[in-house]
Amino acid sequence: MQRLPTPPAPPAPVPQWWRDAVVYQIYVRSFSDSDGDGIGDLDGIRARLGYLELLGVDAIWLTPFYTSPMADHGYDVADPRDVDPVFGDLAAFDRLIADAHEHGLRVTIDLVPNHTSSEHEWFRAALDSAPGSPERARYHFRRGRGPNGDEPPNNWQSVFGGPAWTRVQDPDGSPGEWYLHLFAPEQPDLNWTNPEVWADLEKTLRFWLDRGVDGFRIDVAHGMSKPPDLPDAREDREPSHDGERWAASVVEPDPRFDHDxxxxxxxxxxxxxxxxxxxxxxxxxxxxxxxxxxRYMRSDELHLGFNFRLVRAPFEAAAIRTAIEQSLAAVAGVGAPAAWTLSNHDVSRPVTRYGGGVTGLARARAMALVELALPGVVYLYNGEELGLPDVELPDETLQDPVWELSGHTRRGRDRCRVPMPWEGSAPGFGFTSGDPWLPMPPDYGKLVAAEQLEDTASMLSLVRRAIELRNTHPGFDGEELEWFGAPEGCFAFRRAGTTLVCALNTSTDVVPLPPGEAILASGPLTDGMLPPDTAAWLA
Incomplete structure (x- = not known):
């Protein structure tokens, strides 16, 4: 009897490497400068890959490095398929990808699909074209309200401050239409009902995927689509906190964001x-x-979504526990892992947010252990592992567009974007041989990476050891949490089915540790007690 051929085996499922990864965010301007112009660049990142490998992270996320006039430091993209000369060129990007992969690091990059730069060739063509033209149809151009069209088309406010509309002149020089920009006027919003906009993003995705990138972070992922009639908000909104784009409140939906x-x-x-x-x-x-x-993490949409509840939670055990539980519940029904973060280039750094000084650093150390004990993906922002605080900068050095657009009422995000201190002394601390694009404070000398690597009690050493244990200890298996009884102002949890416990004390009292052997703590432990502002892992 003739033997039938063996059917081919089904393809093996591709591992979702990100489900428990630690990803390191690099704000490219502020990470490492290779050419002495005071601005970080791609070759500077490549020179620091050994540090990232030593830290133990699995992947990096690069903020925009595309061609840009830098009105919003790269989030105003003039060409999404090229590298701005201040950061290098495509050859430098290809070298970075190749070397990162050799170091065992995956590379993810930012995409900015909600808007372009006002210097993008599309927008320049729109300004040169008449109302109703195909060139203007790629953006949101509207006639103004009022008898002469002198008022904006609706009452939307820019996230950065001021109206979300700017009026342009028609090609004949007369006052004309208004265009929508949810951020700076130099960042006109794209019209996502236009097929050309869809096709261009697909072209951009394939361009970078073909160059070997391992993924994307989507900027303003709840933006892009707008209600067709662009209705007024129910009331004029105060500008959001610097960098915050919170939308779709249960009480007051925001028509600017989260359209179906x-x-x-x-x-x-x-x-x-x-x-x-x-x-x-x-x-x-x-x-x-x-x-x-x-809904953003359904099986045919995003793999992950940043849930910013942990960023917004004060240093109080009950609030932190609520943020954790709500974040896990939000993704449980769609089978996605949670994506945790305590900071990024848009929000105040943990050391400052938790009180500043010695207290803020102790609390930031404790929260680092809490975050790294959680199931899911952890995102660290460059400098977080050094315990960097926000920097109060002189008015004349501020560069964030928020400062000008708010009429100097909001200082913007420069405070959390000051460059990384690597070694040595001011002004560049090893970040640059020139003058850094934002001034680095003298007390950065106590926080440089080179010295922290040699100090077993440093924040850097704590984070390194925590990542190592997260990767090797069996207590970090399991995707659900079990909570234990704890004194007021404290909590303790473990991954379901494991034996490793994470305990946090946000109270003002010393409390007993849970049973077990302490394998890592954010501060000194004495006689089986957990001090205030301290977290510990126990096996």
């Missing part, structure tokens, strides 16, 4: 990535309602 049609954009992005197995897409999703947030 945005999910079609994410399905397109995911469909492209599914042709490149093992690639990640994570979204910046400032959506407060958990049910609406979870």
């Amino acid at each position: 049609d945005v999910h079609g954009v994410h399905r397109m992005i995911r469909a492209v990535l599914d042709h490149y197995p093992g690639r990640l897409v994570v979204g910046e999703v400032w959506v407060g309602d958990s049910a609406r947030f979870s």
